[in-house]
Amino acid sequence: MTTKSPEATTGQKLIQGVTGPWEIVIGLEVHAQVSSNSKLFSGAATEFGAAPNSQVSLVDAAMPGMLPVINKYCVEQAVRTGLGLEAQINNYSVFDRKNYFYPDLPQGYQISQYLQPIVGEGTVLLDMPDGKTVEIGIERLHLEQDAGKSIHDMHPQHSLVDLNRSGVALMEIVSKPDIRSSEEAGLYVTKLRSILRYLGTCDGNMEQGSMRADVNVSVRRPGEELGTRCEIKNMNSIRFIRAAIEYEARRQVDVIEEGGTITQETLLYDTANGVTRSMRSKEEAHDYRYFPDPDLLPLELDQSWVDEIRLSLPELPDQKKKRFIDDLGLSPYDASVLVADRERAAYFETVAEGRDGKLASNWVTSDLFGALKKSNLDVTESPVSAEALGRLIDLISDNTISGKIAKQVFEIMFAEGGEAADIVEARGLRQVTDSGAIEAVVDDIIAANPEKAAEVATKPKALGWFVGQVMKATQGKANPQAVNEILKKKLGG
Amino acid sequence: MSVDQDTVRRIAKLSRIAIKEEQVEPMTGELNGILAWVEQLREVNTDGVPPLTSVVEAKLSMREDVITDGGIPKDVTRNAPETEDGFFVVPKVME
Known part of the structure; x- marks a missing residue:
């Protein structure tokens, strides 16, 4: 330090x-x-x-x-x-x-x-x-x-x-x-x-x-x-x-x-x-x-x-900060941002309950606080409740959606309200993990871009372009890890 | 212990009591008379005696935090020489 x-x-x-x-x-x-x-x-x-x-x-x-x-x-x-x-x-x-x-x-x-x-x-x-x-x-x-x-x-x-x-x-x-x-x-x-x-x-x-x-x-x-x-x-x-x-x-x-x-x-x-x-x-x-x-x-x-x-004293900011660092693995900076305000800390703790502390902290300190600041709202007035944000994070953790799609879902929840799972279903945002479906898309793109495909052998970075194309073709719903693996298998690199 | 005339003027000023210059000398004498009278208490030996806070064996009594008073603005300002919109009106005091 x-x-x-x-x-x-x-x-x-x-x-x-x-x-x-x-x-x-x-x-x-x-x-x-x-x-x-x-x-x-x-x-x-x-x-x-x-x-x-x-x-x-x-x-x-x-x-x-x-x-x-x-x-x-x-x-x-x-x-x-x-x-x-x-x-x-x-x-x-x-x-x-x-x-x-x-x-x-x-x-x-x-x-x-x-x-x-x-x-x-x-x-x-x-x-x-x-x-x-x-x-x-x-x-x-x-x-x-x-x-x-x-x-x-x-x-x-x-x-x-x-x-x-x-x-x-x-x-x-x-x-x-x-x-x-x-x-x-x-x-x-x-x-x-x-x-x-x-x-x-x-x-x-x-x-x-x-x-x-x-x-x-x-x-x-x-x-x-x-x-x-x-x-x-x-x-x-x-x-x-x-x-x-x-x-x-x-x-x-x-x-x-x-x-x-x-x-x-x-x-x-x-x-x-x-x-x-x-x-x-x-x-x-x-x-x-x-x-x-x-x-x-x-x-x-x-x-x-x-x-x-x-005996009736609540946990105070210094103790809370220490616990966030020691038990939840947060950085001292994130921990102090979260504990500075009692309501913010309470919100975070609800989100982090039973979930990955760091992931919860990232969502609360950057996505939520950022959105609240933009709308000039206090955490107690947040349109997305701590419970609802927690359930959105669960969808990332169980691979239902990617982190990128989750940000899109969060924006919808913040602007219009609603439950993450319903938004994902209604808008068809569920992540495609089925390798057969991804493979089909990959094959189409390789077939349409033979020169680019050839480049990958000498320029491994060109693989990234293919990842982008696949994500675009699947509206971001393909599991990025699966896409990478399939591309590597097909193109080398 | 005794006070001089300057101390009397100063105390009067701090207390916002207007005294005329010709009152300062007699006032000094009166105050010193009172002080001398109180000084007699010094004759009592109080070595090792803790300060007495009350002559009765009593503890400070406390009340619960409930609103039981107020709501009487007219009574509060009744004796004021001048009021306006519920406020006391006083000579202009500016920092």
């Missing part, structure tokens, strides 16, 4: 400045919305896109005297996610108040976890395109409330506030500063999203804001102390995360090389112009004055409950 020298790989990640190479150091804080029906501390609904302030309880609106009561399911999902990240689960954790003032935060503080989070250190593995694996450390995962939403562009003089999101449960997943390139950052978010979706703890919908990332970027000379970092807030697209890192790292290198220094600050990425901009107003607010929330007792977990949750 190791194809490149370490120098070549690290060399790729460094950015070249006027004064020499620089290394990018990246850490990510991903906010993942827990897929729960109700909020972390209130019984109001969490569904996306409801009418303004219609999913708000008096707890979420921070009316005086209202008290938070924690949602057990949300706690379970945080534990589940922690276990999925192979992280330490802290059976004793504490909720704190993070104090800041903003119109969409009616409490004046966010209930979060500061010194004692529910989940400690863990690991995420990245599958690099060159087949290598990069390990990214997880620092912690904690539970916290989301804020409401401010809308600035609907009214000329005012901002509008909708508290529907206020109090929705978030898991903040903090990575260690182990990420060294925009590519790794993109793969990290992709992998984290995949794990969360396998676990079912977050739907991973970045467009709807179910997953958002704050990206910390700094640069340094390779091997030296960490540089001053800047934080790019609230990114909800992997493409923009990558672009923002590229821009920001280059900006920092330019500042330092021109003799300046980097000031720690909070930035926003301007997607229209592809640049990062300072968010000065947030600077002063960085004094959060955390203290334990007196409305909430510490969160204590029974080890037996944690064990129960562990």
